[in-house]
Amino acid sequence: xxxxxxxxxxxxxATAVVAYLARNFPAGRWISVAGSALSLIVSALLMIAVLxxxxxxxxxxxxxxxxxITLVADYLSAVMVVITAITGxxxxxxxxxxxxxxxxxxxxxxxxxxxxxxxxxAFLTGDLFNLYVWFEVMLIASFSLLVxxxxxxxxxxxIKYVALNLVSTLVFLSGIGLLYGVxxxxxxxxxxxxxxxxxxxxxxxxxxxxxxxxxGVKAAVFPLFFWLPASYHTPYFAISAVFAGLLTKxxxxxxxxxxxxxxxxDVGFTHEILIWVSLLTMFTGVxxxxxxxxxxxxxxxxIISQIGYMTLGLALYTPLALMGGxxxxxxxxxxxxxxxxxxxxxKQYTGDTDLTRIGGLxxxxxxxxxxFIIPAFSLAGFPPLSxxxxxxxxxxxxxxxxxxFVTFVSLxxxxxxxxxMTKIWGYAFWKPHPEGFDPTPDRAPAxxxxxxxxxxxxxxxxxxxxxxxxxxxVQFAQTAATQLLDPTDYVTTVLGAQP
Amino acid sequence: xxxxxxxxxxxxxxxxxxxxxxxxxxxxxxxLILLSNAVNLTIFASGRMTKGAPALVPYGADAPLGPVGxxxxxxxxxxxxxxxxxxxxxxxxxxxxxxxRTGTVDTDELRYAEPKEDAQK
Numbered sequence: 001x002x003x004x005x006x007x008x009x010x011x012x013x014a015t016a017v018v019a020y021l022a023r024n025f026p027a028g029r030w031i032s033v034a035g036s037a038l039s040l041i042v043s044a045l046l047m048i049a050v051l052x053x054x055x056x057x058x059x060x061x062x063x064x065x066x067x068x069i070t071l072v073a074d075y076l077s078a079v080m081v082v083i084t085a086i087t088g089x090x091x092x093x094x095x096x097x098x099x100x101x102x103x104x105x106x107x108x109x110x111x112x113x114x115x116x117x118x119x120x121x122a123f124l125t126g127d128l129f130n131l132y133v134w135f136e137v138m139l140i141a142s143f144s145l146l147v148x149x150x151x152x153x154x155x156x157x158x159i160k161y162v163a164l165n166l167v168s169t170l171v172f173l174s175g176i177g178l179l180y181g182v183x184x185x186x187x188x189x190x191x192x193x194x195x196x197x198x199x200x201x202x203x204x205x206x207x208x209x210x211x212x213x214x215x216g217v218k219a220a221v222f223p224l225f226f227w228l229p230a231s232y233h234t235p236y237f238a239i240s241a242v243f244a245g246l247l248t249k250x251x252x253x254x255x256x257x258x259x260x261x262x263x264x265x266d267v268g269f270t271h272e273i274l275i276w277v278s279l280l281t282m283f284t285g286v287x288x289x290x291x292x293x294x295x296x297x298x299x300x301x302x303i304i305s306q307i308g309y310m311t312l313g314l315a316l317y318t319p320l321a322l323m324g325g326x327x328x329x330x331x332x333x334x335x336x337x338x339x340x341x342x343x344x345x346x347k348q349y350t351g352d353t354d355l356t357r358i359g360g361l362x363x364x365x366x367x368x369x370x371x372f373i374i375p376a377f378s379l380a381g382f383p384p385l386s387x388x389x390x391x392x393x394x395x396x397x398x399x400x401x402x403x404x405f406v407t408f409v410s411l412x413x414x415x416x417x418x419x420x421m422t423k424i425w426g427y428a429f430w431k432p433h434p435e436g437f438d439p440t441p442d443r444a445p446a447x448x449x450x451x452x453x454x455x456x457x458x459x460x461x462x463x464x465x466x467x468x469x470x471x472x473x474v475q476f477a478q479t480a481a482t483q484l485l486d487p488t489d490y491v492t493t494v495l496g497a498q499p
Numbered sequence: 500x501x502x503x504x505x506x507x508x509x510x511x512x513x514x515x516x517x518x519x520x521x522x523x524x525x526x527x528x529x530x531l532i533l534l535s536n537a538v539n540l541t542i543f544a545s546g547r548m549t550k551g552a553p554a555l556v557p558y559g560a561d562a563p564l565g566p567v568g569x570x571x572x573x574x575x576x577x578x579x580x581x582x583x584x585x586x587x588x589x590x591x592x593x594x595x596x597x598x599x600r601t602g603t604v605d606t607d608e609l610r611y612a613e614p615k616e617d618a619q620k
Contacts, residue, residue, distance in 0.1 A: 129575055136582045143589055155597040157612040159524060162590050166531055167519075169586075173579060174538040180572065181545025234612050 002058030004049045005071040005124060007042035008081050011035060012088070012117035020110035029096055032109035036089040039116065043085040050078035055483070055493040057126065065494050066187030070126035072494050075480035076326060080123040080253055083333050086462075087245045088116040090455035094341055095238040097451030103149035103236070111148070115141035115242070122250050126494055128176050128186040131254065135172070135218070139165055142247060145239045146231060157231035164217060164227035172214030178207050189494035191262045192487065201265055208263040208270050212255070219251030221311055222280040225304045229288065232303070233296035233353075237344025240296060244303050245337030249329055252310045256325065259314060260484040267317060274315035279409050282308030286416040295343045295353040295428065298420050299336070302379065305413055306332050309394055312406070316397050322481035324393030327474065331378070331386040331466060338375040338459040342368065345452050346428055355427035362429040368453070369429050374460040376421040378467065381414045386466035389474065500548045504540060511537035524594050524604045528587070535583045539576045546572030 015035025022028040049056055050073050057072040059065055073081070091112070099108055118138030125131050143165075147158040180186055182203060183194035198204050213224070220228040228248070232240050255274075263270060285305025292298045310332070313325020343353060349365055350358035362369045378385035381392075391414055398406040466473055483489060511533050518530030546569040554570035556563050598604050601611065 129578070133578065133582065136586065140586060140589060143586075143593070147593065152601055152611040155593065155600055155611075156609045158593055159597055159606070159609060160612075162593060163524070163527060163531075166586060166590065167534075170531075170534050170538050174541050177538065177542035177545045177572075177575075180542070180575075181547075230613060 002060075002071070004042075004046050005056065005058045005073060008039060008046055008085065009071075009117055009121045009124065011039045011042055012113045012120065015039070016110040016113035016117065019113060020107050023105055023107050023110065028104060028109055029092075029099075032113060033089070033092045033096065035113060036085070036092040036116070039120075040082075040085040040089050043082045043120075046073060047078045047082050049073075050075060055489045057493045065126075065496070066185050066190035069130050070187060070189070070494050071124050072126035072189070072490065073124055074483045074490055075476065076253070076256065076484060077123045079326070079330055079476065079480065080249070081120055083330055084116060084119050084123065084246060087242060087333060087337050088112075090337065090341070090459055091238050091242045094241070094344070094452055094455045095236075097448040098236055098238050098344060100149070106148055108145070108148060111141050111144050112239075112242070115145060119246050119250055123253060126188050128179070128188055128191065131188075132169075132173055132176060135169060135250070138247070138250065139169065142243065146235050146243075148239075149236070150234065154234045157234040161227050161231040164224075168214050168217030168224070171210055171217075175207050175210035175214055178203075178210070182207065187494065188257070188261055189487075189491040192491055195262050196265060204263070205266050205269060208259075208266075209273075211258055211263065212270070212273070215251045215254045215258070216277070217251070218248065219255060219307055219311065220248045220281075220304050221277050221307055222284050222304075225281070225285070225307075228304060229297060229300045232300040233294060237296075237340055237347065241337040241340035241344070244299065244340050245333045248303060248307055249310075249333055252307060252314075252329060255311060256314050256322075256484065260322070261487050261490065271315050271317050274311055275403075275406065278308045278312035278315050279406065280308075281305065281311065282413045283409060286413045286420070289420045290416060290423075293355050293427075295346060295355060295358075295424060296340065298355075298424060299339050299343060302417065302420065303336060305417065306336070306379070308413070309391065309410070312410070313394055313397070316394075316401060316403070316406075317485075318397055318401065319478070319481050319485055320393060320400065321397035322484055323474070323477045324390060324397055326480045326484075327393055327477040328390040330473070330477075331390045331463075334459050334462050334466075335375040335378050335387065338456055338463070339372075339379065341452065341456045341459070342372045342375070345449070345456065346372075348448070348452065350428075350433070355424065357434060358428050359431040360429075360433035363432075368456075371453070371456050371460050372425070372429065374463055376425065378463045380417040380421050382418075384467045386463050386470070388467065389470045393474075393477075500550070501544060504544045504548070508537045508540050508544070511540070522606045524597070524606055524609075527606075528590055528594060531590070532587060535579075535587070539579055539583075542572050542576050542579065 019028050019031045022031055055074045057070055060069040115138060118134050118141055121134035122131055125134055143162050146161055147154045182198050185191055185194050195204055217224045232243060282305050285301050289298045289301035310325050310328045313321045345368055347353050352358050378387040381387045395407055395410050515530040515533035518526045549568040552567045554567040
């Protein structure tokens with residue numbers, strides 16, 4: 001059984017090695033695409049196994065839990081692994097068009113596959129220290145990808161990104177150390193019982209807050225998000241798309257995992273803080289976006305604002321809210337990566353991402369305009385696209401709890417999101433180009449355009465499918481939320497049947 | 500022994516926070532190195548200190564005889580040191596390349612990714 005859990009991590013690593021060896025040949029990029037496709041297949045196999053059995057776990061090297069390293073997949077982990085593989089494949093195809101050969105020679109594809117392996121590992125591990133290791137794998141790959149092939153602006157962005165992420169990692173690591181000191185275990189399933197049995201619950205809450213800060217920086221919540229808008233608009237578009245889609249979501253996933261499985265002793269305190277953090281994240285993100293005039297900077301601030309909805313789903317801590325949070329995660333990764341892809345193609349056509357300097361895309365590239373409208377309006381929560389159902393679940397959960405202020409802020413932020421999306425639409429697509437020429441698609445070679453528009457179209461199609469047939473996805477999210485709120489299955493699968 | 504370690508961790512953290520509050524990126528990195536050592540010591544201390552009982556199995560035996568010190572935190576610290584070393588090496592290389600290209604390590608002057616508003620127009 002264990003190979004099902006190992007393969008989604010092993011395949012990207014193996015691809016990274018082969019892609020590195022082949023980095024000087026044109027075949028290198030196709031190896032990356034083939035490896036990503038293979039990743040998607042093994043992730044689908046994992047999903048099938050999880051759908052069949054609920055929770056699956058494997059002990060590495062047969063060291064039984066809680067002593068060895070455990071890989072474990074429940075519904076949430078499985079869907080995150082699948083969505084990672086989908087984003088990975090879309091990015092690998094997009095990179096065929098965007099990434100120049102000089103960057104490929106530096107080992108771009110190997111770094112990218114390592115990033116995917118790190119993200120997947122973080123979703124699958126059941127051991128806290130192992131989670132730290134996967135975070136580091138992911139971080140070192142993301143550092144290199146952020147600055148690769150770049151000039152001053154990428155180095156500047158890289159310095160800020162590296163500095164803040166290293167600090168957050170150290171906070172997370174000292175949290176691990178202290179938690180081990182209190183409980184004597186690092187296995188996440190074992191920690192649930194050990195934390196509940198700990199004598200000094202006040203200390204546990206302090207440690208919980210250290211984890212909240214550590215993961216909060218990764219997830220880019222208020223007031224820890226400053227590295228994100230400082231860096232996400234500088235790298236290659238393929239890179240910023242995969243960062244925007246996946247990296248912050250690893251932080252959200254880790255928050256969801258730890259604050260449903262381990263730190264549930266003082267929900268009134270910890271989750272109350274999370275509610276306020278989420279509301280401020282949503283609001284500051286969307287206000288920040290309103291002030292920007294750059295395609296990618298607007299999108300970067302919207303990542304922050306959307307993160308708030310996901311952590312709000314966790315913070316409200318009802319089955320419906322968590323279900324909304326899980327649904328939101330999946331919807332958001334697809335939509336956000338897609339919007340960054342669109343921004344990249346818009347730059348190919350017009351030569352810039354500053355909204356005041358571009359325009360006329362609706363006239364010259366109607367297909368791209370249509371493909372922008374779908375994720376943009378989904379992000380804003382227009383029915384019947386996927387974002388509508390995600391927001392609907394969260395808002396309904398808030399109403400059921402009679403939290404009118406929370407409801408008000410959620411709806412207001414949705415409204416302001418529409419403002420930003422129509423701003424991009426108006427400036428980049430509708431208004432004529434300020435320098436008077438039509439941004440013709442012919443400016444880019446057909447091969448490049450095809451490689452870049454295929455993943456955009458595929459992800460837009462997924463947004464529409466989730467929007468029109470939300471039922472299976474909602475049911476899936478419901479089961480995932482049930483598993484999160486009652487992790488008995490998770491604990492018994494990892495530790496074996498215990499009295 | 501525990502209180503001495505706690506004092507060292509506190510001193511290291513205080514020094515690192517002081518260093519990290521400056522605008523000089525090199526000083527920030529030195530602060531980060533101190534902080535990572537403080538964190539490593541925290542993990543080490545969290546495994547409880549035992550005096551003169553190394554986690555060694557005597558020749559010919561299958562298990563340690565009598566109580567021994569906890570070896571797991573040391574394994575964790577070792578992993579953390581190696582990972583931290585890699586990340587810091589990258590950060591230092593980044594700082595050097597940043598200095599070589601931009602001529603400054605003052606983070607206030609690093610405005611290439613986010614130019615000031617009036618410079619944009």
